[in-house]
Every structure is written in C-alpha cells, then in structure tokens.
Amino acid sequence: MDADQKNTVLKEGFLVKRGHLVHNWKARWFVLMPDKLLYYKYEGGKRDSCQRGKIMLKNCVITCPFLEYDNRPLVFKLQTQSSVEHFLESCSREKRDEWAAAITDAVEKLRTADDGGPPSQPETTKSKSLQFNNISLNQVVDSMYDIHSGIKLTNHVEQGSTYSNCFLGSAVVDWLVFMQLVLTRVEAVTLASALLEEGFLRPIGLRSLDAIRSAGLIEQFMDDSTALYSFSESFTKRGSVKAETSLSAVELSGKVMRRGYLLKQGHKRKNWKVRLFVLRSEPAFLHYYDPSRDDVSPVGGFSMRGCLVSALDDNGVPSGVKGNIQGNLFKIITQSDTHYFIQAPTHRDKMDWIDAIRKQT
Structure with a gap:
C-alpha cells in the first residue's frame, strides 16, 4: 500500500469511546484510514489537530453487536492484534452497522494484501449457526431469560405510555446474533418470528401489532428500533409488562x-x-x-x-x-x-x- 492510499479517509464521524484506564465514556471524532482508526478530541467546538490515539487495524477482530453494556445497546468492540480491546458506541443501529462494516472491509483488505488470498469470512461470523430444524425454541427462550446473559428487559415509550419489562425488535435480533445462535440478521428475524408464532413472545403496542397484521411470517418480527415485544404472559420469571403514562412519556412517544x-x-x-x-x-x-x-x-x-x-x-x-x-x-x-x-x-x-x-x- 503506497503513501497516498494509506492517507485516504474512508469514513469519519463522532463515536463515543470507553476509556482504557478510567472506564468513562467520551465523545471523540474518528477517522477511518485503510490501515488504522484515528480519534481526536473536540476543543471548544473545533477538532483538536493533535490526535488522541490510533487503533491499528491489521488482524483486528470486530464484534458487532456487543451487548454487555445494559444501557448502551449500540456498542461494537474492536480487539487489536495485541489483544487490546476498544469499545465504541454509535448514535444509531444503522450507523453502528455502517462503521462495523467499513472497519471489517478495511481489515479484510489488509489481510488480503498480506497473503494474496481471497477475502475470508469475517471473524464475527465464523461460528457455526444452528440449523433451524434442530433448534429448540424452548432452549432459546430459556437463554433469553438468563439473568446474566439473557436479553435485557427495559422500559420503552409508545403513544404516551411507558412500558416496563419489554424489549425492542432490533434488540432481540442483536441478541440472537451476539449469542451466535444465527449468523445473519435475516436468520435472526426468521428465528424471532418463530418464537412469536409459537407464542413464546408477544407484541406490545401499535407498531408491532401492525407488523403482524400486514406482514408474512418471516417479516412478522421486525428488526426495528420502534417495535416493542415482551415474553408471553404465561412466563412470569422476569416480570410482567406494565404501562404507565406521564408527561415525559408523552414527549418521548x-x-x-x-x-x-x-x-x-x-x-x-x-x-x-x-x-x-x-x-x-x-x-x-x-x-x-x-x-x-x-x-x-x-x-x-x-x-x-x-x-x-x-x-x-x-x-x-x-x-x-x-x-x-x-x-x-x-x-x-x-x-x-x-x-x-x-x-x-x-x-x-x-x-x-x-x-x-x-x-x-
């Protein structure tokens, strides 16, 4: 790779980064180059010309989504060749996936340039996906219930009401991919639809109900950041859904x-x-x-x-x-x-x- 290629800016924008020594979160301006990811601090509204750090991309492993932070579902993780871990958060699921895809592409191009071979399957998708006809939906739901590694139950707002003990459609899809029960988001939607069809999950609010009325089986469970779902009422191990209305809930609805x-x-x-x-x-x-x-x-x-x-x-x-x-x-x-x-x-x-x-x- 010549000097001009190395200096090419592939993507740039704000991400929120977790500190290494003090685990606080700071907004930084990130610049993706073909072989590294640079980040800068903003001083007084203007980007500091002195970079705050860099992440070398050679043999980097990307984990997206990374769901181990309860209140930060939009995090992805980079692990460098020297096993240093970097945790980065985007402003939306779409932006998170765009950043992860751009970084993965840069890592693959570096690997291809080194060995001259064809691009390999990204590290984040090498695990074996379970065949749908062998999946036990009961086991999937049991895993979702797990207090440590299961899906996080949170509060969400729709149409002026705050619903507790529920989750977003996109959160379920993220979780299924993160737990390596599936390889792709399309497979995750199919599996989540099966859980819905068999009565393990139920829709909450208008958005998810409309999805069921207007879509086929595979599209029933929406990979969507506004469609709400919960465990069926027959499952009470992790709390039931409650709806409360407040002024702030109306603002956020x-x-x-x-x-x-x-x-x-x-x-x-x-x-x-x-x-x-x-x-x-x-x-x-x-x-x-x-x-x-x-x-x-x-x-x-x-x-x-x-x-x-x-x-x-x-x-x-x-x-x-x-x-x-x-x-x-x-x-x-x-x-x-x-x-x-x-x-x-x-x-x-x-x-x-x-x-x-x-x-x-």
Missing part, C-alpha cells in the same frame, strides 16, 4: 425522525459539548442526551411548536456564539425565546437537520 451527534453550546458557561440529538414527531419534540452518561433520560429538550430554525453564516463568529468554532452552525429559537446554538459535523448534516426540524415546526 413520538416517532423518531432523525438522530445523531451534534455540538451544542451551553446556556451558562457557553462551552461546546457533543450531544446525541433525537427529533420526534407527533408530538414534535427535540431532545438531547449526554453520551458520556449511562442514564437513558434526556438532559434537555423542547417542543418544536412555534420554533424558528436558521443557518448561520460561517464567516466570522455570529452574535451569541462563543469559543473556537469550526462552522456548520445553525440556531433554533423556541416559542419561549430560548436560543440554541448548534454545530453539525458537516455542511450536509447541517442542512439535513434544518430541513428535518422545519418539517416539525
């Missing part, structure tokens, strides 16, 4: 229209922090989360009703903006006249966010 990492200026200290923004509709709200925390509750948010959103000129520092900014700025003014200054990673991200927000105001 809308359909997710867009999510991603953005930089937000603080109202008091005027410093810039990376936050995970989630835009919902019906009701239309924009919430933001601190990715360094394990808490799944938003740290702030506001209704989109009556909001104004506008792009800010990148030439100079606009009024009200502090610090060393990189550009791609936009501003949201709420109905109560609170001003939010936000930076997107790229100009395209900025325009996409502005367009998505305007549709909800």
Whole structure:
C-alpha cells in the first residue's frame, strides 16, 4: 500500500469511546484510514489537530453487536492484534452497522494484501449457526431469560405510555446474533418470528401489532428500533409488562425522525459539548442526551411548536456564539425565546437537520 492510499479517509464521524484506564465514556471524532482508526478530541467546538490515539487495524477482530453494556445497546468492540480491546458506541443501529462494516472491509483488505488470498469470512461470523430444524425454541427462550446473559428487559415509550419489562425488535435480533445462535440478521428475524408464532413472545403496542397484521411470517418480527415485544404472559420469571403514562412519556412517544451527534453550546458557561440529538414527531419534540452518561433520560429538550430554525453564516463568529468554532452552525429559537446554538459535523448534516426540524415546526 503506497503513501497516498494509506492517507485516504474512508469514513469519519463522532463515536463515543470507553476509556482504557478510567472506564468513562467520551465523545471523540474518528477517522477511518485503510490501515488504522484515528480519534481526536473536540476543543471548544473545533477538532483538536493533535490526535488522541490510533487503533491499528491489521488482524483486528470486530464484534458487532456487543451487548454487555445494559444501557448502551449500540456498542461494537474492536480487539487489536495485541489483544487490546476498544469499545465504541454509535448514535444509531444503522450507523453502528455502517462503521462495523467499513472497519471489517478495511481489515479484510489488509489481510488480503498480506497473503494474496481471497477475502475470508469475517471473524464475527465464523461460528457455526444452528440449523433451524434442530433448534429448540424452548432452549432459546430459556437463554433469553438468563439473568446474566439473557436479553435485557427495559422500559420503552409508545403513544404516551411507558412500558416496563419489554424489549425492542432490533434488540432481540442483536441478541440472537451476539449469542451466535444465527449468523445473519435475516436468520435472526426468521428465528424471532418463530418464537412469536409459537407464542413464546408477544407484541406490545401499535407498531408491532401492525407488523403482524400486514406482514408474512418471516417479516412478522421486525428488526426495528420502534417495535416493542415482551415474553408471553404465561412466563412470569422476569416480570410482567406494565404501562404507565406521564408527561415525559408523552414527549418521548413520538416517532423518531432523525438522530445523531451534534455540538451544542451551553446556556451558562457557553462551552461546546457533543450531544446525541433525537427529533420526534407527533408530538414534535427535540431532545438531547449526554453520551458520556449511562442514564437513558434526556438532559434537555423542547417542543418544536412555534420554533424558528436558521443557518448561520460561517464567516466570522455570529452574535451569541462563543469559543473556537469550526462552522456548520445553525440556531433554533423556541416559542419561549430560548436560543440554541448548534454545530453539525458537516455542511450536509447541517442542512439535513434544518430541513428535518422545519418539517416539525
């Protein structure tokens, strides 16, 4: 690989990384090169020119999904040739899988260049998949119940109600792949559909019920981050589903229209922090989360009703903006006249966010 090829940027963006010595989580800007993954810190809203670290990709092993963090289902793991483990979290399942696929492709190209052979099957898919006709659905459900390695029961919101002791369709698919009961997400959907068809699992809420009414057997169990399911009522070992309604539940009940990492200026200290923004509709709200925390509750948010959103000129520092900014700025003014200054990673991200927000105001 020549010097120009090694300096090619394959992918870049925000990921949240777990520290090696102190196991806290920090948002970092990652740049994928053909032979390494670099990461940088953001200072005052601008990427630090000094890289904070690098992960060499030669003979790296990718585990995606990696489900050992209860409140962080979007983590994937990289294990280097020297057995150093790196844990990285993305803003969505789709982005997580994109990053894992891009890194896996880079690792395979390095291996092929070394030995001259054809690409091998990725390490994460080498385990033997159980044949469906030999699978005991009872054993699968027993494994799902396991208090240590089973699927995590959590609280979710739909149509203004908070449901406890349930899980997302995509979480079940992630778990089946992670436990190596299947090789692919397609196989996982098929197996999960069988559990649903045989009455081991049941749908919760409108999204999953609609999936059953409108889809065939293989598509009944949705690999979806909004469709809710639970264990059947006949299984009581791990709690029953309860529905509670609250004001916060109503705010969080809308359909997710867009999510991603953005930089937000603080109202008091005027410093810039990376936050995970989630835009919902019906009701239309924009919430933001601190990715360094394990808490799944938003740290702030506001209704989109009556909001104004506008792009800010990148030439100079606009009024009200502090610090060393990189550009791609936009501003949201709420109905109560609170001003939010936000930076997107790229100009395209900025325009996409502005367009998505305007549709909800």
